């Protein structure tokens with residue numbers, strides 16, 4: 001039976017966070033890399049919404065959506081390497097942060113992606129989107145800053161699925177040149193802590209390094225889906 005396969009997207013896709021989470025949880029897995037600017041029909045056939053992450057499990061069942069895949073990982077993380085006892089205060093706090101990051105925080109960047117990817121915008125329209133987006137991203141950073149404790153991870157002393165999700169989307173503030181994350185010292189400290197982790201760095205390299213031993217041919221990976 002093949003390993004579960006996580007489909008990630010480049011450039012700058014959020015799913016590298018889940019790639020790090022699978023590695024942190026020590027769940028054997030393969031990685032398929034999807035070019036988000038040129039998605040193959042076979043990929044759209046397994047997720048008609050055209051989005052990554054997508055998980056194809058060992059039986060070939062397809063699961064989409066970051067939080068659903070994070071739950072899949074939690075269910076297999078018996079050693080609690082990236083999660084906490086289900087129902088515990090820490091587990092609820094982890095899901096609270098993961099949900100905030102995957103909804104309001106992630107969504108705040110939509111105007112920046114639109115400004116970058118929409119082909120026929122005027123300079124003025126692009127500037128409007130970027131200025132509108134800056135307000136949204138600032139608001140979500142202020143809110144996250146106020147939600148955080150002393151760290152070093154999002155949920156206190158242990159890394160978790162919430163950190164994995166922040167790994168995927170936190171870096172967009174630099175990618176889109178929105179502002180300096182140092183304006184938000186707690187977020188900056190947690191991000192620095194996550195991003196210096198060797199497993200997190202290896203996950204980030206998956207986007208640019210198709211030679212990583214975890215990476216399998218995309219057509220082969222897609223053929224695993226039932």
Ligand SMILES: N[C@@H](CCC(=O)N[C@@H](CS)C(=O)NCC(=O)O)C(=O)O
Nearest residue numbers: 009013014036050051052053065066
């Ligand atoms: N609700 C989805 C959103 C995933 C998402 O926004 N994925 C982006 C990459 S980070 C994507 O696939 N974009 C391609 C597109 O929308 O065309 C989730 O949480 O998994």
